[in-house]
Amino acid sequence: MINDSRLPSLHSHLAWWGLRPFTSDEAYFQWQREALSPDEIATLHRQVEQKRRGSSTDEVAFYDATAHPNILPVLYSQRYDYYLAIGQRVADRLGEARSILDVGCGVGILTTFYARQYPDKAFVGIDRSPLSIARAQEQAQALGLTNVRFDCLDLDRVAPAGAYDLILATHALVQAEQDPGLPSRSWRTFERASESQPQTDFEQRTGIGPRLDCLSSLLAAEGRMILFEKTRQLARRVPLQRALAARGFGLIEQPELIRYRLVEEVADDGPFYLLGRGDSRRFRWDESPEPDEGPHFDRAKLKAGSTDSGEPLYENHWPSAQIAWEQLHAKHLLKETTKQEPDGRQLHVELGQAEEGVYLYCANTLDQRQLVLLEPASRALLAAYYQDIAASAL
Ligand SMILES: C[S@@+](CC[C@H](N)C(=O)[O-])C[C@H]1O[C@@H](n2cnc3c(N)ncnc32)[C@H](O)[C@@H]1O
Known part of the structure; x- marks a missing residue:
C-alpha cells in the first residue's frame, strides 16, 4: 500500500522544518524543556485545554500559537510519524491531478512536501489560522517553491476560489471530537437507522455537511478527494460516509485503517479514503465494525471446576463480545437495566447466569461491548460491577 521510495525525501523535508523523530516520551519531553521556556510550555498547555472546549476562536488561537518558530518544531515533532504515514500515502495518490487544494493545511508541512515532490502541479493551501498561513508562505518562499500558494480563509465563512482536480483534507474537516456522532438503532445492534433527521443534525452540528457542499462545488466532474x-x-465513521455518499462520492480504493505513533502512544484514527464520483467509484461503503482483536469464544476451552484465582473464564471488551454473549447457553437473567436518553443513546447492562458461568454484559449505542464470565462462586463480585455500571451516567 505504501511506496517507501519517498521516505528519504520526506525525512529530509521534516528535518528542514526542524522536526525530529522521537520514540521515547522521556527524550521528547527533555527536548521540549530545553527548547521552550516554562512560560511557553504553560501557555501551550492552556491553549490545548481551551481548544478542547471546541470554540472556533480558541481553535484558531491554538493553531496560531503552534506556528511560532520556537513552538512549531517541538509541537509538530510529536506528529512526525503521522507526517510519514499520511505524506507518503497522499503523495502516491496525486495521480494526474494538475490543480490541488489542501484544505486546513496548517503551517503547510505536508503541502510543501507535495509541492516539492511534484513541481509540475499547482497547489493551493487554505487555513483559517492567520499565523499558520503566514508561516506556510514564509517557508514556501524559503524553499523557492513557485507552484504553491497559501490563503488565509475560513471554509465555514468564505468559499475558496477556483476549480480543482483533487482536494486533500487530512485532519481538517471533522474536528468536533467531543460530538457523540450517530448512535446505533439500539444497544443490540451496530446498525444505524436510515432516517435523515439524525444525519442532518450531525452534519449541521459538526459543520461537515456545509463543508462538503462547499468542497464538492470546487471539484472538477472527474475530480478526486483524499480524506x-x-x-x-462507527458513530463518526457512518455519518461521515453517509454525508460523502449523499454528495455522490464513492470509494476508488478500499479504505485503509491507519495507525501511527504520537511518540510512545499509538493513534488509531480510522480510514484513509480515496474518493471519486461517477464511474470512478469501485467499492461499496462498509458500515460494519472494524475487525477486532477480542478473544475467540470457545466453550470447549472454558476452564471447568472452581478456582479462587478470580481470573475471568472469559473476558472481551471488543465488538465481538456481542457474538460471544449471543452464544452463551441457557442464559438466565438475574438483573438488567437499560437507560435511554432523549437523543436515542442507550446503555444496557445485565447480570446473568449461563451454563458456562455467571456473566456481566454491557452494551451501548456507541458500539461499546463488554462481556465478563466468571465462576458462579464469584457472582457477588459481578453484582457489585453491575451496580456501579447501572448507577453510572450514559
Ligand atoms: C490538525 S490541523 C491539520 C493540518 C494538516 N492538514 C495536517 O494534516 O497536518 C487542522 C487544521 O485545520 C484548520 N481548520 C479547521 N477548520 C477550518 C476551517 N473551517 N477553515 C479553514 N481551516 C480550518 C485549522 O486551523 C488547522 O490548521
Whole structure:
C-alpha cells in the first residue's frame, strides 16, 4: 500500500522544518524543556485545554500559537510519524491531478512536501489560522517553491476560489471530537437507522455537511478527494460516509485503517479514503465494525471446576463480545437495566447466569461491548460491577 521510495525525501523535508523523530516520551519531553521556556510550555498547555472546549476562536488561537518558530518544531515533532504515514500515502495518490487544494493545511508541512515532490502541479493551501498561513508562505518562499500558494480563509465563512482536480483534507474537516456522532438503532445492534433527521443534525452540528457542499462545488466532474479524519468509531465513521455518499462520492480504493505513533502512544484514527464520483467509484461503503482483536469464544476451552484465582473464564471488551454473549447457553437473567436518553443513546447492562458461568454484559449505542464470565462462586463480585455500571451516567 505504501511506496517507501519517498521516505528519504520526506525525512529530509521534516528535518528542514526542524522536526525530529522521537520514540521515547522521556527524550521528547527533555527536548521540549530545553527548547521552550516554562512560560511557553504553560501557555501551550492552556491553549490545548481551551481548544478542547471546541470554540472556533480558541481553535484558531491554538493553531496560531503552534506556528511560532520556537513552538512549531517541538509541537509538530510529536506528529512526525503521522507526517510519514499520511505524506507518503497522499503523495502516491496525486495521480494526474494538475490543480490541488489542501484544505486546513496548517503551517503547510505536508503541502510543501507535495509541492516539492511534484513541481509540475499547482497547489493551493487554505487555513483559517492567520499565523499558520503566514508561516506556510514564509517557508514556501524559503524553499523557492513557485507552484504553491497559501490563503488565509475560513471554509465555514468564505468559499475558496477556483476549480480543482483533487482536494486533500487530512485532519481538517471533522474536528468536533467531543460530538457523540450517530448512535446505533439500539444497544443490540451496530446498525444505524436510515432516517435523515439524525444525519442532518450531525452534519449541521459538526459543520461537515456545509463543508462538503462547499468542497464538492470546487471539484472538477472527474475530480478526486483524499480524506483522512478522526473517524475510527462507527458513530463518526457512518455519518461521515453517509454525508460523502449523499454528495455522490464513492470509494476508488478500499479504505485503509491507519495507525501511527504520537511518540510512545499509538493513534488509531480510522480510514484513509480515496474518493471519486461517477464511474470512478469501485467499492461499496462498509458500515460494519472494524475487525477486532477480542478473544475467540470457545466453550470447549472454558476452564471447568472452581478456582479462587478470580481470573475471568472469559473476558472481551471488543465488538465481538456481542457474538460471544449471543452464544452463551441457557442464559438466565438475574438483573438488567437499560437507560435511554432523549437523543436515542442507550446503555444496557445485565447480570446473568449461563451454563458456562455467571456473566456481566454491557452494551451501548456507541458500539461499546463488554462481556465478563466468571465462576458462579464469584457472582457477588459481578453484582457489585453491575451496580456501579447501572448507577453510572450514559
Ligand atoms: C490538525 S490541523 C491539520 C493540518 C494538516 N492538514 C495536517 O494534516 O497536518 C487542522 C487544521 O485545520 C484548520 N481548520 C479547521 N477548520 C477550518 C476551517 N473551517 N477553515 C479553514 N481551516 C480550518 C485549522 O486551523 C488547522 O490548521
